[in-house]
Amino acid sequence: MAQKKPDLSIEFCGKTYKNPFLLSSSPVSNSAEMVERAFDAGWGGVVFKTLGSDRLRIDHPSPRMNSSNYGSRRLVSVQNVEQTTDRPLKDNLMELLYLNKHYPDSQTVHSIMGFADKEWEYLARMSEDHGADMLELNFSCPNMTIEGSGHDAGKSFYDLEHYTSIVKRAVSIPVMAKMTPNITDMTETAMAAKNGGADAISAINTVSGISGIDLDSFIPLPNVFGHGASSGTSGPGMKPIGLRFISDMAKDPDLNLPLSGMGGIETWIDALEYLLVGASTLQVTTGIMHYGYVIVQDMIEGLTDYMASKGIGKLSDLVGGTLPKLGKTDLFDLDRQGVVEYDLDRCIGCGQCVNVCTDAGGQALEWKSETRRPELTEDKCLSCMLCSFVCPISGLIKYKAMPEGWKRRETAVRDPSLEKELKYEPYVHDGSDGCLV
Amino acid sequence: MNINIVKERFKQMSPGMTMDQAIVEAERCLLCLDAPCSTACPADTEPGEFIRKLRFRNLTGAVRTIKSNNILGGACGVLCPTAELCEKECSARMATDGNPDGNDKPIRIGDIQRFLVEYGREIGFQPLSVEETGVSGKIAVVGSGPSGLSCAAELAKKGYEVTIFEALTEPGGVLRYGVVPFRCDVDFIEQEIVDVKALGVEIKCNSPVVGKAAAEELLKQGYDAVFMGPGLWGAYGLKEHSADIEGCYSSVDFLAKLRDEEFDGIISQFKGKTVAVIGGGSVAMDCVEASARLDTNDVYLIYRRSYTQMPAEKEERIDALQAGVNFLILHQPVDFITDDKNRLTGLRLVRTRLGEPDESGRRRPVLIDGTDWDMPVDIVIEAIGNKAVDESSDWYPNVKVDGSSLIVIDSETGATSISGIFAGGDIVRGPALVVEAVQDGKIAARAIQDYIEKKGNKE
Ligand SMILES: Cc1cc2nc3c(=O)[nH]c(=O)nc-3n(C[C@H](O)[C@H](O)[C@H](O)COP(=O)(O)OP(=O)(O)OC[C@H]3O[C@@H](n4cnc5c(N)ncnc54)[C@H](O)[C@@H]3O)c2cc1C
Ligand SMILES: Cc1cc2nc3c(=O)[nH]c(=O)nc-3n(C[C@H](O)[C@H](O)[C@H](O)COP(=O)(O)O)c2cc1C
Numbered sequence: 001m002a003q004k005k006p007d008l009s010i011e012f013c014g015k016t017y018k019n020p021f022l023l024s025s026s027p028v029s030n031s032a033e034m035v036e037r038a039f040d041a042g043w044g045g046v047v048f049k050t051l052g053s054d055r056l057r058i059d060h061p062s063p064r065m066n067s068s069n070y071g072s073r074r075l076v077s078v079q080n081v082e083q084t085t086d087r088p089l090k091d092n093l094m095e096l097l098y099l100n101k102h103y104p105d106s107q108t109v110h111s112i113m114g115f116a117d118k119e120w121e122y123l124a125r126m127s128e129d130h131g132a133d134m135l136e137l138n139f140s141c142p143n144m145t146i147e148g149s150g151h152d153a154g155k156s157f158y159d160l161e162h163y164t165s166i167v168k169r170a171v172s173i174p175v176m177a178k179m180t181p182n183i184t185d186m187t188e189t190a191m192a193a194k195n196g197g198a199d200a201i202s203a204i205n206t207v208s209g210i211s212g213i214d215l216d217s218f219i220p221l222p223n224v225f226g227h228g229a230s231s232g233t234s235g236p237g238m239k240p241i242g243l244r245f246i247s248d249m250a251k252d253p254d255l256n257l258p259l260s261g262m263g264g265i266e267t268w269i270d271a272l273e274y275l276l277v278g279a280s281t282l283q284v285t286t287g288i289m290h291y292g293y294v295i296v297q298d299m300i301e302g303l304t305d306y307m308a309s310k311g312i313g314k315l316s317d318l319v320g321g322t323l324p325k326l327g328k329t330d331l332f333d334l335d336r337q338g339v340v341e342y343d344l345d346r347c348i349g350c351g352q353c354v355n356v357c358t359d360a361g362g363q364a365l366e367w368k369s370e371t372r373r374p375e376l377t378e379d380k381c382l383s384c385m386l387c388s389f390v391c392p393i394s395g396l397i398k399y400k401a402m403p404e405g406w407k408r409r410e411t412a413v414r415d416p417s418l419e420k421e422l423k424y425e426p427y428v429h430d431g432s433d434g435c436l437v
Numbered sequence: 438m439n440i441n442i443v444k445e446r447f448k449q450m451s452p453g454m455t456m457d458q459a460i461v462e463a464e465r466c467l468l469c470l471d472a473p474c475s476t477a478c479p480a481d482t483e484p485g486e487f488i489r490k491l492r493f494r495n496l497t498g499a500v501r502t503i504k505s506n507n508i509l510g511g512a513c514g515v516l517c518p519t520a521e522l523c524e525k526e527c528s529a530r531m532a533t534d535g536n537p538d539g540n541d542k543p544i545r546i547g548d549i550q551r552f553l554v555e556y557g558r559e560i561g562f563q564p565l566s567v568e569e570t571g572v573s574g575k576i577a578v579v580g581s582g583p584s585g586l587s588c589a590a591e592l593a594k595k596g597y598e599v600t601i602f603e604a605l606t607e608p609g610g611v612l613r614y615g616v617v618p619f620r621c622d623v624d625f626i627e628q629e630i631v632d633v634k635a636l637g638v639e640i641k642c643n644s645p646v647v648g649k650a651a652a653e654e655l656l657k658q659g660y661d662a663v664f665m666g667p668g669l670w671g672a673y674g675l676k677e678h679s680a681d682i683e684g685c686y687s688s689v690d691f692l693a694k695l696r697d698e699e700f701d702g703i704i705s706q707f708k709g710k711t712v713a714v715i716g717g718g719s720v721a722m723d724c725v726e727a728s729a730r731l732d733t734n735d736v737y738l739i740y741r742r743s744y745t746q747m748p749a750e751k752e753e754r755i756d757a758l759q760a761g762v763n764f765l766i767l768h769q770p771v772d773f774i775t776d777d778k779n780r781l782t783g784l785r786l787v788r789t790r791l792g793e794p795d796e797s798g799r800r801r802p803v804l805i806d807g808t809d810w811d812m813p814v815d816i817v818i819e820a821i822g823n824k825a826v827d828e829s830s831d832w833y834p835n836v837k838v839d840g841s842s843l844i845v846i847d848s849e850t851g852a853t854s855i856s857g858i859f860a861g862g863d864i865v866r867g868p869a870l871v872v873e874a875v876q877d878g879k880i881a882a883r884a885i886q887d888y889i890e891k892k893g894n895k896e
């Protein structure tokens with residue numbers, strides 16, 4: 001019998017998204033013409049490029065971005081200095097009306113940023129009056145040239161709560177607050193937005209960073225007519241940071257809000273990981289800046305096939321799936337240890353494993369130059385796994401759990417004869433001067 | 438040498454890419470807009486799309502792209518002369534021309550395609566299913582070669598009832614009885630055929646559709662349409678009577694024997710012998726390579742033009758040379774030399790030189806007077822071209838054929854001059870490619886669907 005096709009649709013703040021994939025607010029969602037093509041390609045919704053009120057003119061610095069490469073791989077991350085939209089509000093609202101009219105089944109979220117109480121209120125009302133399904137409050141752009149806005153507001157508990165509550169009072173559609181990762185604990189900033197009435201949280205916006213420096217002029221890149229600045233970094237390199245913040249918020253029982261995750265999503269695997277740490281919608285910019293809207297097809301097909309192979313019918317069954325197994329490091333059972341094991345039949349003899357083990361691991365590998373193969377001394381292996389990361393043959397080097405009670409050899413002292421020169425005496429703790437345990 | 442050692446050399450093709458290799462290769466792909474490789478694929482296998490899918494770790498999707506566009510996607514990955522097809526247009530290769538930043542190698546599309554199909558099999562992924570269209574109709578397909586399999590699969594996916602009639606004992610056509618097993622082995626082909634059967638196609642082997650108007654009769658036996666894909670199983674020869682000479686084979690006979698119960702006989706017959714293969718195309722290369730693996734004494738390839746004029750792919754030519762085959766170029770065989778029992782003892786050859794270009798644009802070989810000589814050989818394999826079997830037009834006497842007994846069709850639909858009979862593959866094109874036969878099958882399947890729908894509306 002034919003299996004039922006897994007269902008990618010998901011509820012988010014009372015609305016049904018046909019799939020969890022949204023354009024995030026950025027150049028990829030800058031105009032109706034662009035978003036229309038994205039919807040046609042399969043995206044389930046859009047967070048439109050952040051709207052402003054036209055009171056203060058916005059110009060984007062030029063050039064606008066720089067790419068971080070790793071060897072020949074391009075766009076491992078991207079640094080941008082773009083601000084909120086440079087288009088007039090009237091034009092943007094017409095664009096959003098168009099999308100609403102022609103794509104009633106695709107969700108349209110309006111991202112807004114004000115610089116004063118009244119301005120937040122005004123933008124929220126304008127959006128609601130022009131058919132926004134939801135609002136996203138941009139508390140997180142790190143690039144604003146207007147002080148006190150963007151991620152400055154997103155770092156202030158007062159601003160977060162205050163502006164959110166103003167917006168909440170002005171409109172009846174759901175309101176999501178978009179968080180900056182340029183802080184230490186997002187559950188606190190998110191809680192401030194919740195206190196102001198936020199119905200959902202999205203994260204992460206871009207991470208402040210410096211992608212490179214021109215070595216002749218010493219000007220950081222992108223070089224905007226003689227100046228550089230630390231500014232928003234996004235893309236695959238930021239994924240661990242995004243996953244961390246989403247999972248922190250998902251695990252916080254007091255916060256308990258729906259989450260929209262982003263930061264480095266390109267493949268269905270990245271998307272699934274965000275779902276598993278608790279996001280229920282997903283947003284993408286840099287993946288599209290690199291490869292175009294078409295990548296959504298592989299996210300949809302890949303995720304659908306994955307769910308079919310696991311017998312999972314609904315997307316919501318995946319949301320937060322990792323959380324019960326995600327703890328703090330103090331939960332680890334440190335009595336259990338393991339080592340690596342090698343399938344040397346597949347070895348091609350490059351020796352990278354020996355190199356990293358010798359210079360950064362446990363010196364557990366010896367190089368047999370006649371056969372060009374490594375030889376492992378098991379009880380010296382730290383199970384750091386470095387050798388497996390550099391090995392070009394997937395699965396050749398694997399982790400092997402050792403039986404309970406197994407201990408590794410201690411690292412040998414270079415010159416034991418120096419013991420006689422030691423002035424060592426053991427540390428004994430007395431008193432309670434800030435002692436943790 | 439032990440017969441089993443020789444057999445071992447024929448059993449298996451060399452292994453394909455690993456996952457790591459495929460991923461590295463896909464990462465080299467430039468993900469071109471309007472991918473030129475996709476445009477170049479004769480069967481619309483969409484390499485641009487399946488490589489992109491691999492790149493984004495959508496491996497199952499990549500397998501789906503291949504198999505839904507090309508039911509023989511695995512075999513094509515192995516057998517397509519990619520350097521002349523998809524890989525010829527690859528931008529990674531194009532980037533070299535005058536561009537020092539370019540990298541000089543096309544993406545190994547055929548190898549990636551094979552990898553993905555094998556990966557799909559390994560994880561038991563079934564990308565194809567029968568659509569619930571509610572259509573009804575019975576179609577007879579004559580021949581289980583690439584064109585027949587492709588047409589049958591395409592129709593079965595749409596929900597039609599398809600029966601393939603195959604003359605030989607196993608399905609696959611040239612894939613099974615032509616292509617040498619060390620290039621594409623039996624297991625590999627069987628898996629492709631399993632995919633066709635899984636769609637509900639019935640394959641009746643040992644069921645030749647021969648005799649007076651037998652193909653046209655099928656329409657009267659309850660089939661709504663017939664697809665003809667019998668291929669070319671006759672052989673051109675130097676002389677009318679060459680088949681009667683002991684030690685003289687056509688490529689068709691020789692290659693088929695490598696695949697069936699006569700293989701042991703061939704091994705003992707070729708042992709220690711000197712073999713000459715006549716021809717310069719891919720089939721000739723298969724024949725010399727097979728001969729070289731057969732524990733023979735010396736193997737010669739005899740070709741009347743120059744090395745660069747050979748139609749066989751560059752890699753095939755180099756492989757043959759590496760296998761120890763001696764190329765005797767600019768030599769025209771003119772006669773067989775036999776003993777009184779009509780057993781072959783040698784070949785009479787005349788040297789040639791290149792003259793003016795002929796209609797194919799290649800310089801014509803011209804015999805040089807007085808240069809004939811006799812070369813002692815024990816076995817000759819003629820690989821100078823396949824043709825329709827002589828009586829084939831009797832099976833469909835009302836279907837229009839050309840002077841070489843190739844079936845004439847409308848290229849947009851595969852329709853022959855007789856309503857309800859369609860055709861494709863080598864019987865239409867002359868010696869062509871697997872990937873082209875696949876496309877013919879697909880085109881005809883779509884036209885057959887239209888034809889049956891229209892017929893249904895009329896009734
Ligand atoms: C030795 C050789 C090597 C080749 N190598 C390559 C290669 O590497 N790459 C490539 O792309 N192409 C290659 N080709 C060409 C390719 O194999 C053909 O173009 C392709 O097989 C044509 O497919 P087809 O369906 O038209 O016919 P075939 O493959 O010839 O299949 C026809 C089938 O119909 C059956 N049949 C015939 N008459 C009847 C009848 N009356 N009733 C029932 N059944 C019948 C036959 O037994 C056969 O099984 C090669 C060809 C040869 C001969
Ligand atoms: C060039 C650029 C401009 C952006 N502009 C905005 C913006 O106007 N409003 C906003 O909320 N986020 C903006 N972002 C942040 C993205 O929406 C997103 O949060 C971030 O890039 C992380 O996702 P990613 O790794 O998929 O790109 C911008 C990002 C980039 C790269």
Ligand code: SF4
Nearest residue numbers: 478513517522523547
């Ligand atoms: S079917 Fe053949 S020509 Fe087409 S993409 Fe695949 S290998 Fe290339």
